[in-house]
Amino acid sequence: MAPASSTASPHAPEGLRTLLVPWSVLAWSAALMGVGLGWLAGVLPRGVPDTDGFGSLFIGQSLGTASAAAIGVGAAGVVVALLLLRRGGAGGRPAEVAAWAMAAVVLLVFVDGSLLVLFGYSMMLPFVGWFVPGLFAMWIAAVLEPTSLTLLFCALGTALWVVAALTHSRARRRACQQCGRHEQWSAQGEREVRSRATVVGRWAVAVGVVLALLYPALRFPWLFGLAPGMSEESAARVMAEPGTVLIGVGLGATGAVGAVLMLGLVQRWGVRFPRWMVGLAGRRVPVSLAVVPAALVSMALMSMGRSVIVQLASEGQVATPLVEDLHSIVFVLMAPWGVALAVATAAYAMRRRAECALCERGLPEVVPGRTPAARV
DSSP states (O other): OOOOTTSSSOOOSSHHHHHHHHHHHHHHHHHHHHHHHHHHHHHSOSOSSSSSSSSTTTTTTTTHHHHHHHHHHHHHHHHHHHHSSSGGGGTTHHHHHHHHHHHHHHHHOHHHHHHHHHHHHHHHHHHHTTTSSHHHHHHHHHHHHHHHHHHHHHHHHHHHHHHHOOOOHHTTOOTTTOOOOTTTHHHHHHHHHHOOOOOOOHHHHHHHHHHHHHHHHHHHHGGGOOOOOOOOOHHHHHHTHHHHEEEHHHHHHHHHHHHHHHHHHTTTTGGGGTTTSTTTOOBBBBBBHHHHHHHHHHHHHHHHHHHHHHHHTTTTTTSSSOHHHHHHHHHHHHHHHOOOOHHHHHHHHTOOOOOTTOEEEEEEOTTTTTTTTTOO
16 A cells, blocks of 8 residues: 655654653653652652562662662653653654663662562462462452552553653654554565564564473472472472462463463464454454553563572572572573563564554555465
């Protein structure tokens, strides 16, 4: 399909999204400053771990240190957000780089392995919660903890900064805010991008699936009284608690499900719902249905890997040290698993780009295993 005229209003980068996203990160940054001031003044309860956490950088640190970090990062975010608010991407590449840097800083400083724990329990709870007394109440209490609320708030901030960086990049390049294609788009270039995305996505999924199966390999043997990678004393404690065994196996099952869902990023059923899904069979899978959860999980996985490195570097001075080498290796490898998932997700999104309703550029979407001319 031929590109629409470059003078058409939909091509103007000063759209609603280019205004809403910078204002969103500005509001988030101001809120983070407010949280830091609230901690410092004693108005808000401490929202970062003190002696109980999983790889948090603030364990053993004073509340003043956490407050200063929140205020400093929030203030930097306000400055970057103001640069992003300049119309038409006038902030240039420096503003884009600064937005990516803000996403990285928030992720590394404030988001730790507890995010993956929350995600894992949330996925497992509907199935295991009925068999472990008090698990529902424990999960609700954990989510409402000030540390968990701060964690979720900062995970949201990381996501907002990533969106802000992408939005500014499109505005700077005068690209369509909906699909990212620019005026120099060509059908041949689109085919080449899809071809590269397919190859990269397959490799990323292959690596990610192998890494995803490592954690279930440690937990599924619990069903048979085996605890690979654990000392006899630790294994005896685990096996003495049926609820602990069930929770561990349930968390392992979430890892196995994650491996299967990763395959969907390169399989036909990741584009069309499979036949066994009654009511949805054959329908198109919305891109966001795969991309958004996968992006959040990749963030949590990378945070877990970073947290384990912090724990190991602290020489057991944290609340939940990893003492078994095999477990340490598996948890550290969650970081490259998260990277592989992020790459596979980006490749999936690029491959699934269809004709854009806004700029009218693009090619028909292709189902894996079909000819490029096939429409979804």
